[in-house]
Amino acid sequence: MDLDLRGKLALVSGSTRGIGLATATGLARMGAEVIVNGRAAPAVAEAVAKIVAAVPGAKVHEAVSDLGTAEGCAAVIAAHPSVDILVNNMGIYEPKGFFDIPDEDWTRMFEVNVMSGVRLTRHYLKDMLDSKDWGRVVFVSSESAIYVPKEMVHYGFSKAAQMYIARGAAESTKGTNVTVNSVLPGPTWVEMAPVRLAARAANMGTTADDLAARTFTERRPASLLQRYA
Secondary structure, three states: OOOOOOOOEEEEOOOOOHHHHHHHHHHHHOOOEEEEEEOOHHHHHHHHHHHHHHOOOOOEEEEEOOOOOHHHHHHHHHHOOOOOEEEEOOOOOOOOOHHHOOHHHHHHHHHHHHHHHHHHHHHHHHHHHHHHOOEEEEEEOOHHHOOOOOOOHHHHHHHHHHHHHHHHHHHHHOOOOEEEEEEOOOOOOOOOHHHHHHHHHHHHOOOHHHHHHHHHHHHOOOOOOOOOO
């Protein structure tokens, strides 16, 4: 599908690897100028190099900043005050039982996964409405927003919050050419997936392959794919 995004500037938060990097690369392929974000300068530079290698001639900018903080969001907004496309992809997760999640983990999950998108959307959505009458805001939520995993309740809560923020923010776009949406991907085979699977399997005394299969028979029975995307 060719959306022809030439002349559009896109910011993808948390785009040095995984879904974020794939999204940034896809946008570049469709002609968009892309801002790659991450906390570490070497990782951002490596991601930019990967996109340019995959899409010769792509215009890609670096935005090294921790968007899990108000200061980090403010720095990116100051450097790039206007964008046409915002993809709120940045997020963290950690398997931890409900009774083992301390207050600070709940707060961190909320700040990183929820408030990063709130702060960026609050600025960029208003600019899209006031200055362009065109724009796209996408929150990368998760199926965990609906099927909250018992081993990551705080993560599911943050993803549900993203979904509802997107729906509420979309109310401001009625009758315009600006849209706000959320997407809810299921388990995805990103770069760190095998590493995390191996570590969890070792702790559980099983193999990574066995744990991967059990992910869907035991933890994600509602999955239609019944495999990693």
